[in-house]
Amino acid sequence: MSTSVKLRTAVPSVSEFGKSLGLSEKRQKSLISLVKRDSAAGQFVASRKPDGRIAETVRSEKVSRAKR
């Protein structure tokens, strides 16, 4: 038994990963929306820069509606 292995393969993209799981594009979109939809704080991190800093956030629809 190995105590540690070094991974040299690339991290699959979200769509590549969905394809390897056998998920249809429709189901992938549904799950992406489900995961990113609404948070208690009203925002989700949508993407990050290579150094880890937040690049883009997605506001919760609920927060947006409440503020109107």
Added chain:
Amino acid sequence: MPSVSKNAVFLNIPYDSNFRSLYLAYIVGLTHLGLEPRATLGIPGGSRRLDRILELIKSCRYSIHDLSRVELDRAAPRVPRFNMPFELGLAVTWSQLNPTRHTWFVCEAENRRLLKSLSDLNGTDPNIHDGTVEGVMRELGNAFVRDRAMPTMPRMMNAYRVVSRKAEEIQRDAGGQSLFEARTFNGLCFAARVAADL
């Protein structure tokens, strides 16, 4: 000889509600590391089940075997769960015969307990996760190392919280009756990959 998926990990862990948090931790941790969990969920019973389990192990570059809950079933007849150690044995044999094609890891919750429960493995080091989500993330990070893009614990825990909060909704989206079904499992894996980018 079956082809090997270089990112695939055969996940041999308990599939019951008491193991929910660690089940999700394994899924989130492995996907965050860029690996693809595979499970026997959805493999039907019958004479071909063993063949399918073996084919699944052979197709995975790695396997993880969590023996922290090999205990007597609560429902009668009260028998121990032998499937997990048995599947570990299959993976060990396959790895011994094909060392460049498969690498296996054993996880436990308590240090030194494996010395007693599975003394055949004495001299090798299990990954001890203490029965916690953080412990599972830590040990997965110890077992699978990347030079670049190694996820941090805070990011992995953030992804875990997202997936855990959404798990039952993912189950409903899959039309599943429990988190431990093939379609729900695939949904959780994909959701974990999405959450890794948040």
